[in-house]
Amino acid sequence: MTEHLIIGGGVAGCAVARELTRRGAGCRLLEAKTIASGASGGPGRRGVRANGRDPREIPLIRRAREIWPSLHEALGVAPLFERSGHLLLIERPEDRLEAEARVALQSRMGIPSRLLGKEETRELEPAVGDAVCGAVHCPDDGVADHTATTRAYGEAAKAAGAVIEEGVAAGRLIVEGARVVAVETADGASHAVAGHLFVLANSAVRDLVAPWLELPLWNLAFQALLSAPIDPVPFRHLIGHAHRTLSLKAEAGNRVMISGGRLGRWDEERRTGMTIDSEVAANVADAVAVYPSLAGLEIEVADAGHLESLSPDGVPIIDRLPGVENAVFAAGWCGHGWAIAPAVAPLLVDWALDGEQPAALAPFAAGRFSA
Template structure:
């Protein structure tokens, strides 16, 4: 089958799906994206900015992040649209004395893996961020980390993919996979229609992939959906209270200063589904997230909590890193899911590698750590 006679299918219109479609299309491949609702309607959308962060990651992801560091600064020009990318640096704070040696070692290991990192004591840290709370003892600093506008970036990828020849179909979910001879040959769409798959099938829908794979192919992936909590404050007419992306070694807290002056508060707290199946916040989790923010950055208390969002499902895996592999049940199916809250920053690198895998037939070495075989 020639390159143009095969049409690859991508399921999922989040950043991973449309970025991979762009990478394939600009390599001359025919590709169609199938998205249930709209581009960036899931985990790749919503309030605020996302961290482009290497600091504190699982070490197996750092080679991907090193490549992402090279892509992000040039991405807006490559896509022809703004991404909101800003390299502001990340501080992974710590408070307990026993966290000082582990933080120093993490800085050295990250630096040895291509991630510039420095361990800072309290005096150095306060020169950078004087508004930090009195219990913060030090931090690991990654100056090449930053933030990006996730909604704008995902939409930019989608437009660029279409400009390169990809087709993006929105508004109908993929509800089934029709297999024959060890390959998926058709997709079943909401409403019962079927569409052919003559090339590779990439299942990249963040929180829907595991359910689709189990229902259609009988494989249970060690992945499930959660509802990450995001809070935001009022904007205040004051000197910015901090400038870096802030995280923490043991507290579930992440702080980002949004360009409009509001503070985005996240870090691992979650919502739940109510009896009707609708996402809903948990008041105790909202309060706990707020209290953590005030402890780390006391000036937060002068602001008003304006909103809480828990309606963007995210997939998490049993060991906290993604599952990226071909499925034994269908030789033309590649899955990528279980991002565990930190797939955003590495998405440009993973999309590039997925496209290389599809076009060459060989799994790139950087994706090896994320194979299904690690659960055997």
């Protein structure tokens, strides 16, 4: 059986491994640390949100939202996705203009969306602060357990014959003619690539493909906070905000997850991230400003240990290696690559096996940054 090689054991790599084996193809996945140790791991859950997404990603999230509700059945595990609905809260009257335009666009693109006034918002979220004057509501959005999903994809691939190697870091790609023929690992071993190579190592993709392509990518350590239990958790939906850097989720055991894009500090030497006290305090202050009953909230877990890659225009770069017929790569998810992964993985496999770039991936080509 032709063996395809995957670099990276996050949701992208594990979902591609599962998709390849589902189609009867053999594959080997190399993961530098452990499965779900990168951006696809860490505390709490991830938002599966169409609301507020870049229009280029809407076709992907539409496909993904068809997959999420029954994904656990396909992977043979307990439910992973909860349809909580998403509310993008508005406090400044001027933000209603963008919200109106977004609601119209999202509705046209097949994402049921509604602009709510102050009272309607309170009917859905009674504990919201008085300054909130409206919201964009997407009832089909939700949340999913990222670590469990990534591991479930990996386990399903393994059960179907994939070889998953942890603690193996890919180093150099060896190209002969127009094909990648092998990948050298940090310990000097060489892994042959008989079929296709999928470079899905997120924060390491830029360096891995650097000999062929200068990608405008950089890495940041996003902050995620998990509170001590509180009773009651004051919100019911996945919560976002029009102008505050804020995302709120209700977690198991009456805990609150606070994130949204505030940053920690990355220590390249130790390969780990640390939170910054002022950023933790600012994230909590924003949460309290929107839900006053969170005042006094105690934070039990403050994490910034999961690097994410970013691109200049806020959407990923998904492409083939130039001049190489059997290698695709994807990175630059910009903090929202999780929710679309169940749609992106089958498209990447289509591209590799059929040779044709799927139309839904065309907006993410690296060429958009060329002169």
